[in-house]
Amino acid sequence: MKFKVSSQREFTAGLIFFSIGAIWLASSLSYRIGTATAMGPGYFPLVVSLILTGLGIGSVIRSLKIAEADVLDPWPLVAFVFVLGGVVGFGLLLESAGLIAAAAVLILLSCWSRLRARPVETLLLTAALIALVSGIFVFGLGMPVDLY
Amino acid sequence: MEILEHLRLGFDVAFTPINFFYCLVGAFLGTLVGVLPGIGPVTTIAMLLPFTFKMPAVASLIMLAGIYYGAHHAGSTTAIMLNMPGEPSSIVICLDGHPMARQGRAGVALFISAIGSFFAGCVGVVVIATLAPFLSESSLLIGPPEYTSMIIMALVSSAVVVSKSPLTTIAMSALGVLIGTVGTDVSTGSWRFTFGSHYLTDGVSFVAVATGLFAFAEVLDHIATPAARAELTTKINSLIPTREDMRAAWKPILRGTGLGAIFGILPGTGPLVCSFVSYAVEKQIAKDPSRFGKGAIEGVAAPEASNNAAAITHFIPMLGLGIPAGAAMALMLGALMIQGITPGPQVMTGHPDLFWGVVASMLIGNVMLLVLNLPMVGLWIRLLKVPYRLLYPAILLFCCIGVYSVNSQVFDIFLAAGFGALGFVFKRLDCPPGPLVLGMILGPALEENLRRALLMSRGDASIFLTSPISLAMLLLAVAFIVVFARPKKIIKASVVVEGQ
Numbered sequence: 001m002k003f004k005v006s007s008q009r010e011f012t013a014g015l016i017f018f019s020i021g022a023i024w025l026a027s028s029l030s031y032r033i034g035t036a037t038a039m040g041p042g043y044f045p046l047v048v049s050l051i052l053t054g055l056g057i058g059s060v061i062r063s064l065k066i067a068e069a070d071v072l073d074p075w076p077l078v079a080f081v082f083v084l085g086g087v088v089g090f091g092l093l094l095e096s097a098g099l100i101a102a103a104a105v106l107i108l109l110s111c112w113s114r115l116r117a118r119p120v121e122t123l124l125l126t127a128a129l130i131a132l133v134s135g136i137f138v139f140g141l142g143m144p145v146d147l148y
Numbered sequence: 149m150e151i152l153e154h155l156r157l158g159f160d161v162a163f164t165p166i167n168f169f170y171c172l173v174g175a176f177l178g179t180l181v182g183v184l185p186g187i188g189p190v191t192t193i194a195m196l197l198p199f200t201f202k203m204p205a206v207a208s209l210i211m212l213a214g215i216y217y218g219a220h221h222a223g224s225t226t227a228i229m230l231n232m233p234g235e236p237s238s239i240v241i242c243l244d245g246h247p248m249a250r251q252g253r254a255g256v257a258l259f260i261s262a263i264g265s266f267f268a269g270c271v272g273v274v275v276i277a278t279l280a281p282f283l284s285e286s287s288l289l290i291g292p293p294e295y296t297s298m299i300i301m302a303l304v305s306s307a308v309v310v311s312k313s314p315l316t317t318i319a320m321s322a323l324g325v326l327i328g329t330v331g332t333d334v335s336t337g338s339w340r341f342t343f344g345s346h347y348l349t350d351g352v353s354f355v356a357v358a359t360g361l362f363a364f365a366e367v368l369d370h371i372a373t374p375a376a377r378a379e380l381t382t383k384i385n386s387l388i389p390t391r392e393d394m395r396a397a398w399k400p401i402l403r404g405t406g407l408g409a410i411f412g413i414l415p416g417t418g419p420l421v422c423s424f425v426s427y428a429v430e431k432q433i434a435k436d437p438s439r440f441g442k443g444a445i446e447g448v449a450a451p452e453a454s455n456n457a458a459a460i461t462h463f464i465p466m467l468g469l470g471i472p473a474g475a476a477m478a479l480m481l482g483a484l485m486i487q488g489i490t491p492g493p494q495v496m497t498g499h500p501d502l503f504w505g506v507v508a509s510m511l512i513g514n515v516m517l518l519v520l521n522l523p524m525v526g527l528w529i530r531l532l533k534v535p536y537r538l539l540y541p542a543i544l545l546f547c548c549i550g551v552y553s554v555n556s557q558v559f560d561i562f563l564a565a566g567f568g569a570l571g572f573v574f575k576r577l578d579c580p581p582g583p584l585v586l587g588m589i590l591g592p593a594l595e596e597n598l599r600r601a602l603l604m605s606r607g608d609a610s611i612f613l614t615s616p617i618s619l620a621m622l623l624l625a626v627a628f629i630v631v632f633a634r635p636k637k638i639i640k641a642s643v644v645v646e647g648q
Contacts, residue, residue: 010313013577017319024326024341031340036607041333041340044595048325055319062315073576076372080572083368083544084565090548091561099549106548107541114537125538129545137549144556 007063008072014059021053078113086110098148099138103130151277154504161206161505162512170207171509174214175516181215182222183531187366187539189219193479194362195543197486198355198550205487206502210509212480217459217510221265221517222528224452228257229529240423244440244447256389257448258525260397262518264453268405269514272460273507275409280503283468284496292600293611295492297621299594302471304625306478307583308632316579324587325594327352334596347559354482356551356560357588360567361574361581362475363547367540368572389445397449400430404450408457413464422458423451460510467495467503470590475582478589485589 028049034040086109093102107126108115115122137143161167181192192215200208223238228245241261248257290298303325307317330341331351342348389397404426411422430450431440440447458473465471470491472478481491489499496503521528551564571581605611612618 009577010316013313013316013319013574013579016573016577017316017323020323020326027341031338032336036602036609039335039599039602041336041338044598045326045329045340048322048329052319052322052326055315055322059313059315059319062313075576076368079368079371080569083371084364084569087364087544087548087565087568088562090545091552091558091565094548094552094561095558102548103545106545110541110544111537121538125541129542132542133545133549137553143549143553145552 010059010063012072014056014061014063016056017052017059018056021049021051021056024049025053082112083110094145098146099134100130100148103133150281151274154277154280154500155273155508157500158504158508161501162210162508166204167207167210167505167509168512170203170211171214171513172516174211175218175513175520176214177211178215178218178220179222179517179520179528180531182219183226183528184534184539185532185536187543189216190475190479191363191366191543192219193476193483194358195547195550197358197479197483198554200483201486201554205484205489205499206505208483208487209480209502209506212483213506213510214513216476216480217456217513218517220455220459221262221521224261224265225258225521225525225528226532228254228261228448229525230532232532238423240427240451241448243427244442244444247441247443248445248448251443253443256393256445258522259389260393260445260449261452262522264397264401264404264449265456266514266518267401268408268453268457269460269511271405272409272412272457273511275413275457275461276464276507279413279464280496283464283493286493289617290493291615292597292604293615294617294621296594296597296601297612297615297618297625298469298492299590299597301621301625301628302469303583303587303590303594305628306471306473306586308628313578314629314632316577317583320574320579320581321583321587324584324589325591326587327357327584328588328591329595334592335599345559347557352588353551353554353557353560353563354486354588355554356564357567358479358482358585359547359551360564360569361571361585362479363543364564364568365571365575365581367543368568369575370536370540393445396445400426400446400450401453403429404453405457407450408454409461411454412458412461423455426450426454456514460507463503463507467491468493470586472582472586475580475585478582478585482585482589490593491590 024045028042028046031042031045032040033042033046036043086106089109090102090106093105104126107129108122111122111125134147138145138147162171177192177196178189181187181189193212196212196215200212203211220238223233224241224245226232227238227241228249231242231246233239233242245257245261248254303321304318307321308314326341328351330348331339332349333340339349407426407429408422411425427447427450430444430446431437434440434444434446462473462477466473466477466481467484468491470481472481484491489495489502547564548561551560552558554560574581574584601611602609612622
């Protein structure tokens with residue numbers, strides 16, 4: 001990077017806010033704006049996204065000035081992918097393959113890193129949790145979900 | 149005797165079997181998650197939010213409040229027994245509570261902290277009952293311009309107090325407000341920001357956002373950075389304090405209660421600040437300040453009383469002005485919105501059973517905590533050893549089912565996963581998710597009132613400055629930015645002084 005960014009956190013946050021604000025700003029313009037007395041659907045989002053964009057720019061500027069250096073920690077990508085992958089997998093399978101398969105995928109994926117080190121514990125945990133939620137939600141509360 | 153009338157209504161509501169049951173459930177769950185490692189009240193409330201949909205509003209808020217103070221109470225227990233603050237506001241309790249435990253006086257410390265909390269809770273309820281009539285009268289003075297400024301003040305103040313950088317936290321509120329605009333525009337009926345997806349026409353599901361930002365992001369964070377484990381080394385002997393202990397403790401309890409009650413009413417100052425302040429006050433006025441940090445009973449009694457008093461009187465700014473102290477309370481406001489109750493001065497007049505019922509249940513809950521905690525403290529402490537690797541798959545599974553159960557839409561699960569990723573990124577960037585959630589809760593009301601206010605004034609924005617109440621709210625917002633944009637000196641100073 002060309003500038004000396006002292007606070008990487010604030011710099012990155014500022015960029016995120018700026019980009020989201022800019023996207024929202026652009027799509028606000030595609031709705032009718034209207035006037036202050038007769039606001040269209042685009043008026044309020046336009047004002048707020050202008051504020052957000054401004055705050056994003058402000059954070060970026062501020063991050064260049066902060067005295068104490070603040071470096072980002074490395075990102076734990078593995079945990080990120082497996083946990084959220086498990087959640088997405090649950091969503092994909094729930095209606096097509098049923099609760100048992102979906103729950104198994106969620107738990108096994110999110111515990112992936114320990115599956116080899118502690119296979120028995122992980123499998124027992126999976127079975128116990130599936131039994132527990134099936135008991136509570138499907139049989140107990142009558143949630144309209146197929147088990148398999 | 150309007151006050152007694154209100155309190156009687158409150159206890160009538162809180163003692164109905166169903167509410168009593170949910171109060172017990174809340175206090176129990178709160179204590180449980182307060183001692184279980186890696187899961188706190190915020191995650192728990194986010195996880196249970198979907199299941200409060202089918203409950204009556206009063207019962208759901210009573211249960212969520214129970215989780216909040218139950219976890220808080222358990223936080224003090226782990227602070228005393230293990231030197232591990234379960235909640236940020238129990239950091240102060242560690243300072244003298246744990247030394248007391250090492251001197252074999254853990255039981256006394258627990259007892260004093262429980263009695264202090266209970267006493268402070270009772271005083272807090274009386275304070276609320278005295279002030280409430282004024283607040284409900286003031287609701288008549290609040291029109292669209294005043295309400296607009298009030299929401300702006302709430303968003304700004306709750307953002308700047310939690311932040312290292314005021315810019316990024318206010319940006320989080322703004323982002324929350326924008327997320328709140330997704331869906332069908334109320335006054336024109338047209339769809340906005342649905343990005344071509346018909347799933348978003350009813351707006352972004354609040355439960356999905358809360359689950360993602362708090363539960364999923366929390367799990368990710370914990371897996372990435374494993375927390376330190378503590379070993380139980382202290383034992384509990386006697387619970388009953390000696391006469392000397394009581395003599396040393398009753399004045400600090402009174403002072404702490406007074407400070408806490410005042411701090412709680414001020415919007416934006418949470419239990420964290422007031423427990424630090426009351427600790428500092430006790431140390432200032434003590435004859436022998438060197439005892440502090442080595443097991444001074446005043447150092448347990450005063451902060452404990454003050455943050456409990458603050459937690460209760462805080463219901464005035466939270467329900468009356470929509471300003472929550474921290475993420476847990478923001479989620480409780482979200483639960484209220486789901487039930488169709490908008491925070492504002494009208495809550496007390498429009499839903500007296502809710503307001504007074506919840507307040508009364510907090511007292512009942514505090515008694516339950518005494519019964520639940522003191523005799524079984526050893527049992528609870530043992531739960532600290534439950535490994536996180538067994539807990540988080542259960543958290544994930546419950547969250548997924550909960551999110552799905554609200555609308556029976558798989559789309560909401562994907563949405564929650566997306567917000568989980570976003571929340572984790574924001575956590576790493578030191579951007580607190582609380583203001584975002586509050587922005588999402590208050591955003592639609594902000595737009596609606598802004599619209600009406602400008603319609604009233606025929607587009608003249610000076611209406612926000614000519615109405616005295618509105619002007620006062622906006623000035624307060626500016627004052628918050630000015631005061632809190634600087635580093636939090638009070639907290640820093642007291643932490644440095646105690647050498648922790």
